[in-house]
Amino acid sequence: MHPDPQKIKEAFPQIVQEAQIGLGELTLFIVKEGIVSLCRYLHDDSEMQFNHITDICSLDFPEDEERFEVVYHFYSIPKNHRIRVKTRVSEEECSLDSITSIWKGANFMEREVYDMMGIRFEHHPDLRRIMMPEDFEGHPLRKDFPTEGRGWRNTFEFLPNNS
Amino acid sequence: MINKGDNITKDVAIGGKQIEAPHETKPVLRREEFLLNMGPQHPSTHGVLRVVLDLEGERIVKATPDLGYLHRGVEKLCELETYNQIIPMTDRLDYVCSMTNNYAFVRAVEKLLQLQIPERAEYIRTLVAEMMRISGHLFWLGTQALDVGAMTVFFFTFREREEILDMFEELCGARLTMTYYRIGGIDRDLTPKIIDRLKKFIKEFPKKIKEYNTLLEHNRIWISRTKDVAVISGEDAINFGLTGPPLRGSGVNYDIRKAEPYGVYDRLDWEVPLGKNGDTYDRYWIRILEMIQSARMIEQCLEKLPSGPILASSPMVTLPKKNLVMSDMESLIHHFLVASKGFDAPKGEVYCGTEVPKGELGFYIYSTGGNRPYRLKIRPPSFIHMGAFDYMARGYMISDIITIFGTYDIVMGECDR
Numbered sequence: 001m002h003p004d005p006q007k008i009k010e011a012f013p014q015i016v017q018e019a020q021i022g023l024g025e026l027t028l029f030i031v032k033e034g035i036v037s038l039c040r041y042l043h044d045d046s047e048m049q050f051n052h053i054t055d056i057c058s059l060d061f062p063e064d065e066e067r068f069e070v071v072y073h074f075y076s077i078p079k080n081h082r083i084r085v086k087t088r089v090s091e092e093e094c095s096l097d098s099i100t101s102i103w104k105g106a107n108f109m110e111r112e113v114y115d116m117m118g119i120r121f122e123h124h125p126d127l128r129r130i131m132m133p134e135d136f137e138g139h140p141l142r143k144d145f146p147t148e149g150r151g152w153r154n155t156f157e158f159l160p161n162n163s
Numbered sequence: 164m165i166n167k168g169d170n171i172t173k174d175v176a177i178g179g180k181q182i183e184a185p186h187e188t189k190p191v192l193r194r195e196e197f198l199l200n201m202g203p204q205h206p207s208t209h210g211v212l213r214v215v216l217d218l219e220g221e222r223i224v225k226a227t228p229d230l231g232y233l234h235r236g237v238e239k240l241c242e243l244e245t246y247n248q249i250i251p252m253t254d255r256l257d258y259v260c261s262m263t264n265n266y267a268f269v270r271a272v273e274k275l276l277q278l279q280i281p282e283r284a285e286y287i288r289t290l291v292a293e294m295m296r297i298s299g300h301l302f303w304l305g306t307q308a309l310d311v312g313a314m315t316v317f318f319f320t321f322r323e324r325e326e327i328l329d330m331f332e333e334l335c336g337a338r339l340t341m342t343y344y345r346i347g348g349i350d351r352d353l354t355p356k357i358i359d360r361l362k363k364f365i366k367e368f369p370k371k372i373k374e375y376n377t378l379l380e381h382n383r384i385w386i387s388r389t390k391d392v393a394v395i396s397g398e399d400a401i402n403f404g405l406t407g408p409p410l411r412g413s414g415v416n417y418d419i420r421k422a423e424p425y426g427v428y429d430r431l432d433w434e435v436p437l438g439k440n441g442d443t444y445d446r447y448w449i450r451i452l453e454m455i456q457s458a459r460m461i462e463q464c465l466e467k468l469p470s471g472p473i474l475a476s477s478p479m480v481t482l483p484k485k486n487l488v489m490s491d492m493e494s495l496i497h498h499f500l501v502a503s504k505g506f507d508a509p510k511g512e513v514y515c516g517t518e519v520p521k522g523e524l525g526f527y528i529y530s531t532g533g534n535r536p537y538r539l540k541i542r543p544p545s546f547i548h549m550g551a552f553d554y555m556a557r558g559y560m561i562s563d564i565i566t567i568f569g570t571y572d573i574v575m576g577e578c579d580r
Contacts, residue, residue, distance in 0.1 A: 059529055082514070105405075
């Protein structure tokens with residue numbers, strides 16, 4: 001189940017770039033500047049009523065100019081429909097507006113995206129790392145982050161040196 | 164340090180310089196906030212969870228959860244494994260209810276592949292998921308009661324949980340990380356022995372629930388430590404993204420098994436229990452009532468269980484039968500190819516949420532067409548619930564922290580991934 005994409009496109013012609021339906025799921029591609037206004041509409045509009053935030057996550061496409069894709073999943077309990085909203089950010093301007101003013105649950109989810117992918121959320125009340133230690137360097141879910149670590153283990157004095 | 168009732172009459176040294184104290188004698192009330200680290204090794208935090216508590220006396224001013232002590236990079240690891248190889252990794256998320264994680268993952272992959280599941284497999288999957296729910300809720304009830312100070316309940320609930328785990332052991336050979344679900348069906352069929360044992364268990368189970376309630380229902384300590392503790396309204400619970408018993412305890416009727424039915428839930432007769440006050444006591448009742456509903460569903464599944472295959476007929480995706488692998492060369496090659504190379508999923512993306520004992524466990528898969536996901540994101544209910552922890556803990560006493568941890572039924576393996 002998903003809402004009518006045409007209505008959203010008409011309401012935000014400057015923001016919504018594309019609407020796709022695949023495997024019964026609606027995906028909206030939007031420009032990053034419009035994330036807060038679109039989310040406010042999805043939350044408040046009587047036909048949308050996306051009152052429940054399901055998840056926020058991110059993808060990395062290192063070859064692309066706009067490298068990172070932030071993916072939002074929302075659900076409407078009264079209407080029983082879902083929507084996916086996607087937007088792209090580049091590595092140089094790696095930031096988006098926070099939607100914590102609309103859904104309080106977005107707080108931890110945005111912190112996780114920041115920690116794992118390094119995308120900043122402006123106006124977030126407490127943007128800190130959530131899984132990794134504060135002094136950790138790099139963002140582990142980026143495709144260029146090595147899967148075997150960066151060799152820090154070899155510098156630990158308490159581990160036997162196998163080299 | 165100046166305490167209440169101390170007289171400040173002596174000269175005090177500040178920065179090595181003697182200053183003269185005021186001549187008037189006044190009692191000074193000590194008011195300062197106290198910072199307390201709780202965990203990550205505290206036995207009541209159900210794993211490695213650290214919470215930094217700002218206290219004013221014994222009252223909580225702010226509770227800041229510090230996560231990540233059990234972070235193992237599961238999502239990154241999933242990008243390196245084939246779809247079938249990911250199933251055992253999902254066991255390690257919520258290790259108390261491992262099979263429900265399997266279920267959530269295989270459902271997401273099946274949605275991506277648009278794979279049809281045989282009828283018998285659907286019934287068994289639903290039945291086993293409900294057994295797992297009973298097992299998970301029993302674990303929660305026992306440990307929550309133990310945290311509050313009621314030890315007998317712990318022994319009683321683990322007695323029944325042991326029975327369920329024995330049945331699981333007979334079913335799939337494991338008791339903790341069970342890896343029972345397969346993409347396209349299940350690993351093994353129910354045996355007549357398990358069915359008999361399960362029927363006997365279901366018949367006895369309502370009496371056992373009465374036993375737990377006898378110990379807790381009128382227990383003054385239990386009631387005073389759970390009633391009106393960690394209250395959250397339905398509106399706030401929705402806004403924080405809570406799901407499962409923490410959401411339904413606040414009276415919000417949202418259960419994926421009803422809203423977006425999967426398995427055979429739409430063919431069974433059952434109800435969604437709802438709370439009123441949104442406190443810890445309501446969440447306790449929700450879980451008790453859910454166990455009763457689960458028992459009802461298992462009974463109906465056993466009655467209606469059809470005959471037929473337990474794995475979809477899709478040779479590119481599913482493994483051949485074990486006995487054939489041992490005797491037939493073609494089946495051996497087939498098994499080898501599926502197990503080592505996996506299968507290529509179509510390009511696309513999918514989100515699939517499943518109702519597990521703790522709430523909505525969702526898997527988002529982005530596939531670029533290979534035999535492994537380009538990106539796999541897990542939406543763990545425990546992690547989302549921890550986002551509301553500070554909000555729910557503020558204003559309560561330090562001793563309430565333990566019950567507030569417990570009320571979410573958090574498992575850190577799932578929270579930190």
